[in-house]
Structures are given as structure tokens and as C-alpha cells.
Amino acid sequence: MTFTLRPTTPADALAVHAVMMSAGMDPRSSWVRTTIADVEWSLSKGAGFLALRGGAAVGCVGSRPDGYRTLxxxxxxxxxxxxxxxxxxxxxxxxxxxxxxxxxGRVLLAVSLYNLGVLPFYEHLGYAVSSEPYAFAHPDSPPPVVLVKPILREAPP
Ligand SMILES: CC(C)(COP(=O)(O)OP(=O)(O)OC[C@H]1O[C@@H](n2cnc3c(N)ncnc32)[C@H](O)[C@@H]1OP(=O)(O)O)[C@@H](O)C(=O)NCCC(=O)NCCS
Structure with a gap:
């Protein structure tokens, strides 16, 4: 069965939280302590997408600007x-x-030290490890690995 993507709204907090909690993340990661209220707050501040299959939420992603250059x-x-x-x-x-x-100009993301197995997934999609710090790092977690991908402008027609 195929899937569709649609932009999220704060009303999707429950669905996004359920997908996040199904992901099987390491219990030491701050991810597993994310509450529905946290998700609702971040959906109201940023943007994201929900993946739907047969009407059910099966995937999610969020995005948030960090200055004018970095999403x-x-x-x-x-x-x-x-x-x-x-x-x-x-x-x-x-x-x-x-x-x-x-x-x-670029997309940047952070990978927890408890989730390094996901690095090849991002590298496969064109992301490279960067030595810069993560602006939204969780204060109680070890510094994450930062990955960056430049976003090229569309060539003019
Ligand atoms: C990472 C995650 C989102 C990938 O989702 P997915 O729906 O399986 O991804 P896709 O099917 O689009 O995979 C795309 C490609 O990456 C590969 N891939 C997927 N997960 C991979 C991994 N952990 N390591 C290496 N390659 C991986 C796939 O084989 C596929 O390769 P192909 O294009 O040659 O066929 C999913 O495994 C997940 O939810 N993990 C737990 C949460 C998590 O770690 N999130 C990231 C937080 S930083």
C-alpha cells in the first residue's frame, strides 16, 4: 500500500508522539522522555510532515529554522x-x-550518541558529519553528532 505526506498542525501532537514512541529509541535518550505537550509546543513553533498509510500515521518529521541559513x-x-x-x-x-x-542554504540535524546506528541512513541521503555544536541540544544529554547537507538552489529555467 502506498503512503502520502501532509504538513503537520499542533492538532497532530498525539499522532506524532505515538509514532515517536513506537520508534524503539534507546531509553537513555531524551527522545523517550518527550511528552505530548512537548510535541504540541514544537509543532506550534516549527513545521513538519506526517506520513499516512490507509489513514493511519506511520511516520513523522519536524523542522525548525536556526537563523536565516539553516533549517x-x-x-x-x-x-x-x-x-x-x-x-x-x-x-x-x-x-x-x-x-x-x-x-x-542547508539542512542540519543532530543524532544522539545513543543512536549512532542511524548515521549510514543519513549519509546515504547526502548528509556529512560536522564539528559544529547543535543549537537545540538537550542540556541533560551528551553532545550529539551534527550532520549537515547543503541545499542547492534550483537552476534557472
Ligand atoms: C531512520 C528511519 C526513520 C528510517 O526510516 P525508513 O522508513 O526505514 O527509511 P527508508 O525506507 O526511506 O530508507 C531509505 C534508505 O536508507 C536505508 N536505511 C534505512 N535505515 C537505515 C539504517 N539504520 N542504516 C543504514 N541504512 C538505512 C534503507 O535501506 C534505504 O536504502 P535504499 O534507498 O538503498 O533502499 C527509521 O529506521 C526509524 O524510525 N528509526 C528510529 C528513529 C530514528 O532513529 N530516527 C532518527 C533520529 S536522528
């Missing part, structure tokens, strides 16, 4: 039963398209 990507997750079908990559590309449309 940060966060809260990327797909439900374990739909993995390996291109939904995670489609969610990342949706944020990249949003960055391109918004005139941002």
Missing part, C-alpha cells in the same frame, strides 16, 4: 512495521524541499 530537521521516525519502504527518505526529502522553498 534543522528533528523528530524523524517511521513505525517499525513500515520501515525499508522509502517513507523515512521521503520525509527527509520533504524537509529538504521546504528548505529549498524557504531559501535556506
Amino acid at each position: 534543522t530537521l528533528n523528530k524523524l521516525a517511521t513505525r517499525p512495521e513500515v520501515r525499508g519502504q522509502g517513507i523515512g527518505a521521503a520525509l527527509v526529502r520533504a524537509v529538504e524541499a521546504q528548505a529549498r522553498a524557504g531559501g535556506f
Whole structure:
């Protein structure tokens, strides 16, 4: 069955939270302590996408500007039963398209030290490790690994 993406609103907090909690993240990561209220707050401050299959939320991603140049990507997750079908990559590309449309020069994201197994996924999509600090780092967590991808402007017609 195919899937569709649509932009999130704060009313999607419950669905986004449920997808995030299904992701199986390491219990030491701040991700697992994210509350529905936290998600609602971040959906009201930034933007993101929900992946739907048969009317059910099966994936999510968030985005948030960090200055005029950088769009940060966060809260990327797909439900374990739909993995390996291109939904995670489609969610990342949706944020990249949003960055391109918004005139941002790059997409930046942070990977927890408890989740380094996901690095090849992002590298496969063109992201490279950067030594810069993460602006939205959780104060109680070890500094994450930062990954960056330049966003190229569309060539003029
Ligand atoms: C990371 C995650 C979103 C990937 O979602 P997905 O729906 O399985 O991704 P896709 O099916 O679009 O995979 C895209 C490509 O990456 C590859 N890939 C997926 N997960 C991978 C991983 N952990 N390591 C290496 N490659 C991976 C796929 O094989 C696929 O390769 P292909 O294009 O050659 O077929 C999903 O595994 C997840 O929710 N993980 C837990 C939450 C998480 O770690 N989020 C990131 C927080 S920084």
C-alpha cells in the first residue's frame, strides 16, 4: 500500500508522539522522555510532515529554522512495521524541499550518541558529519553528532 505526506498542525501532537514512541529509541535518550505537550509546543513553533498509510500515521518529521541559513530537521521516525519502504527518505526529502522553498542554504540535524546506528541512513541521503555544536541540544544529554547537507538552489529555467 502506498503512503502520502501532509504538513503537520499542533492538532497532530498525539499522532506524532505515538509514532515517536513506537520508534524503539534507546531509553537513555531524551527522545523517550518527550511528552505530548512537548510535541504540541514544537509543532506550534516549527513545521513538519506526517506520513499516512490507509489513514493511519506511520511516520513523522519536524523542522525548525536556526537563523536565516539553516533549517534543522528533528523528530524523524517511521513505525517499525513500515520501515525499508522509502517513507523515512521521503520525509527527509520533504524537509529538504521546504528548505529549498524557504531559501535556506542547508539542512542540519543532530543524532544522539545513543543512536549512532542511524548515521549510514543519513549519509546515504547526502548528509556529512560536522564539528559544529547543535543549537537545540538537550542540556541533560551528551553532545550529539551534527550532520549537515547543503541545499542547492534550483537552476534557472
Ligand atoms: C531512520 C528511519 C526513520 C528510517 O526510516 P525508513 O522508513 O526505514 O527509511 P527508508 O525506507 O526511506 O530508507 C531509505 C534508505 O536508507 C536505508 N536505511 C534505512 N535505515 C537505515 C539504517 N539504520 N542504516 C543504514 N541504512 C538505512 C534503507 O535501506 C534505504 O536504502 P535504499 O534507498 O538503498 O533502499 C527509521 O529506521 C526509524 O524510525 N528509526 C528510529 C528513529 C530514528 O532513529 N530516527 C532518527 C533520529 S536522528
